[in-house]
Amino acid sequence: MTEEQKLELNPLIIRIDCVSCLPSQPVPIQELQRLCTTFYCRYRFHKTLVHRTEERPHGTHVYFEDINVICLGAIHPSDLREYLEGPPMVVEVHDRDRKSDESSCRPTLFGEDPLDSHGNIQSFISSKEMEENPFQSQNKTWDSHGVTRVSFTDILLGHKYLNLVVPIQHLPLRTWAKAQGVDFLGSHFGHIMFVFSAKELFLLHSLLKDITLINAKALELDSYPTGTVQQILPAFKMRVNIQHQEHLDILTGFHLLDGNIHLFVLEGLADGGLRQL
Incomplete structure (x- = not known):
């Protein structure tokens, strides 16, 4: 680009170089290759x-070494500043999208499909319903994905080049809630899972002690x-006024043991205590 074009278009180049330190357990890489589609990321600026x-x-x-060029000159300056000052841009990391199983939709004989009982079905079904088969949509699966957040606020401070390394969070519950239209983004609660061998008695006692101290x-x-x-x-009974304290820093949950x-x-x-744990 010429200098005049750069001033007019004001290009922003977003480059995703690498996603590193991905887990190979509990699902091995070979199983991911067999069960899931290939790896990709996506975002919207x-x-x-x-x-x-x-x-x-x-x-x-x-x-990836993926490059995306966005012309900031096409965005109104006030809108652009508001966006850069706002929440970080969300980048979805899709490494667990399952391959579609086309064989699950088996052919049926006339009379077995729920719609077969209506002889002249086109007379009372709208064009939109004809395009979207409700029985087909029921078979669609939901795939969780990693989420990482990228902040551009340093651009407002005059920085022209940002080299960022950001963690990937795998929050299946929050991602599922977003897909279902449930707003959990304002929640200040979280959850954590521990899975370890039944023979790790020291780890068991240490974890129980930490939970006890926090509570x-x-x-x-x-x-x-x-x-x-x-x-x-175990015998402690909370008073009603304590139960409704949303900032009470206690840990709750459950523990399962199957012998292994x-x-x-x-x-x-x-x-709070969850982060400390």
Whole structure:
């Protein structure tokens, strides 16, 4: 571009270089290659069209070197500044999109399909319903994906080049809620799962002790010895005024043991005891 074109178009170049340190457990890379579609990322900057990277094979380190050019000159300056000052841009990391199973839609004989009982069905079905088969949409699966957030606020401070390394969060519950139209974004709660071998007794006792200490502090029982608190908590009954304190920093959840593994699913304040745990 010439200097005049750069001033007029004000191009912003977004480049995704690499997604690294991806987990190979509990689902091995070979299984991902067999069960899932190829790896890709996608995002939307402001009100532009959704950008999707080229697909790449699965691995622990996936190199995209994807380049997307956005002409900021086409965006009103006040709208652009408001966007850059706002929440970070969300980048979806799709490494778990399952391959479609076309064989699941088996052919049926006349009389077996729910619509076959209506002889002249076109007379009372709208054109939109003809285009979208409700029985076909019921078979669609939902795939969770990783989410990472990229902030552009440093551009407003005069920076012309940002080299960012951002973590990927896999929040299936929040992503599912968004797909279902449920707003969990304002929630300050979070959840965490621990899965380890049933033989790891030291880890079990250490985890239970940490949970006890966090709950004891929240309920003002931390002046008692740990062993005493562990006996008090199972019989502890919360007063009504305590139950409705949304900032009460306690951990709740459940524990399963099947003889081979321990499974802990815990919930609490995202920036409180849960983060400490």
